[in-house]
Amino acid sequence: MAGKGKRENKPTINDVARLSGVSKKTVSRVINSSPLLNQATREKVEAVIAELGYVPNPQARALALRRNFVLGMIYDNPNAQMVLNFQEGVLDAIRTTEFALLVHPVDRHSPDLMDHIRRFIELQRLHGVMILPPLSENDEIAALFAELGCNYVRMGSAELDDPAHLVQSDDRDAVRRAVEYLIGQGHRRIGLVEGPEGFRSAMERCAGWKDAMNAHGLDCDDTLMARGNYTFETGREAGIALLTGAEPPTAIFASNDVMAAGVVQVALERGINIPGDLSVVGFDDTAIAAVISPPLTTVRWPIRLMAQSAARKLIYPEAASKEQSQFATEFVPRASTASPKN
Amino acid sequence: MAGKGKRENKPTINDVARLSGVSKKTVSRVINSSPLLNQATREKVEAVIAELGYVPNPQARALALRRNFVLGMIYDNPNAQMVLNFQEGVLDAIRTTEFALLVHPVDRHSPDLMDHIRRFIELQRLHGVMILPPLSENDEIAALFAELGCNYVRMGSAELDDPAHLVQSDDRDAVRRAVEYLIGQGHRRIGLVEGPEGFRSAMERCAGWKDAMNAHGLDCDDTLMARGNYTFETGREAGIALLTGAEPPTAIFASNDVMAAGVVQVALERGINIPGDLSVVGFDDTAIAAVISPPLTTVRWPIRLMAQSAARKLIYPEAASKEQSQFATEFVPRASTASPKN
DNA sequence: TTGTAAGCGTTATCAC
């Protein structure tokens, strides 16, 4: 790639063909590493390719092949770290391929969300799209993709679709284990900060909490439950609600880390010691969890691995259902939990 | 768009031409809203387009026009929220256009970073690329883009490039103002947690701290300075270093929010009250700032606006230097700062 | 094993 200055016109397959004295098609065969090719010819062409710094034009390829080597990612997620981890996972998966990743945040409360998504898909003609929660929980959106003939994979916290179109964690079980950890520490009154209505993940996490409580004969009464919508502010509000009762819980499971951070903040403001007077557990293991004081006990899910798998399902659709779909979570104990006093 | 099932073959410009009894070129004119067109013809064609649900194929367009309507974003940033905010800003800017956004995280410590970037650019033939800090501070990378004839915009904290290729905040001035706020509260010994060596933003923020200290005749001695690398853990270490001295500072400015969170955590662990015994100021106003206890005083920069501007510089290169390049920061006082007790 | 012709879906040129 000796300095040719900024040549506006990159070398094309024709240049390579001409300079190596073969036909376009032969060059094409070299590019696509066709098996039936004379070794000598191949080497000759490859030399010219290297010399010219030739790179095939993806637009032309896409046009001729009638398929586009671009993956899409569509999301409306309050959790930045999660989205970015997912992006990184996808990049892991496509690094050795010719695929690229196109991102498309949307506003799930927009009245023309569906039209918006439709336009995006029709315009970009992507090879496949990954849908992040909570959008992934919307069956209408999945149906739209099917209608448009666009392959998709949903990321979810429960069995939302068949394995070819799904990567999932088992949030219910993860929360059950987290709450049982608290029970094991001796907690009996364990509060729940629930996620927003209509979110599948919120339902699953709530169910996990109930599973654990019921299994140990503990009450799930209303004074132990408060609803948030996965934001810090609603976490604070839920914390206030739970902590001002007559008999406040000694531990609180919040359905995500940010809300847990809100609970921690109100507790500290009220002079409630953590974990001395109150244990708090979050969910997600986002950057926030390790960074607040005290560091938050939480549940980590392997977003990056899930993203890799999702991307591979799209890249190799024939093997999509063999690609891993279920992903285990990991409980991450930190300093925000301890046995209750006395 | 009545249910045609999943027709694999989308309508093309030829279908539209045939059905509306005009030539391809005329349809093309309609699509590109050419001014010289009979109104009747236009309407006729538009009707057919609507009926067919025809959407022009971007690959074919890209091929014919020899340009690709895709913007790229390349980053290796420890700060997820920042990256995501930037993405959203870009999406704001391209929403009404036909552009799409392709993301490409890289590892800046990888030995073949440059090759990696080169391959990416050559392969994707993007219309333009936005480079986020700290990669944006690397002149070699900018030179690579220039060599490859790929338009770019750098996002930085100082004047890294000419306005057509830059969106910048003035970090030095922002930090000066933040530190002067502390001085105004009565602090005299104000510590600095510096960012990583070789980061332009780290240099600028350090310079701002010195500006303020010098302007008020305050000492910048070594016991007031500790270096981190923009991570939580190094923030903790720097905090320990600063707080264990003979005469610890009454306030600390950390060069980003995560490091500030680290300082807060070690302080609280040592029973140092915030803001009673120690004031802490961060930089970035990431999600973390509002979420830790106490909420962190910090400096917000308008990432989203900067991203919009960066995207527009690429989309409308002829107006790139007229598009805003300099962006003002905003000081965000919260509960982590107060006058020192004495 | 290699080459020729046609086509992918769009736009540019230049007539009419």
Added chain:
DNA sequence: GTGATAACGCTTACAA
């Protein structure tokens, strides 16, 4: 105003 015709850079028949 509109329409042939030839690109754009590549691939897939189908021959040779």
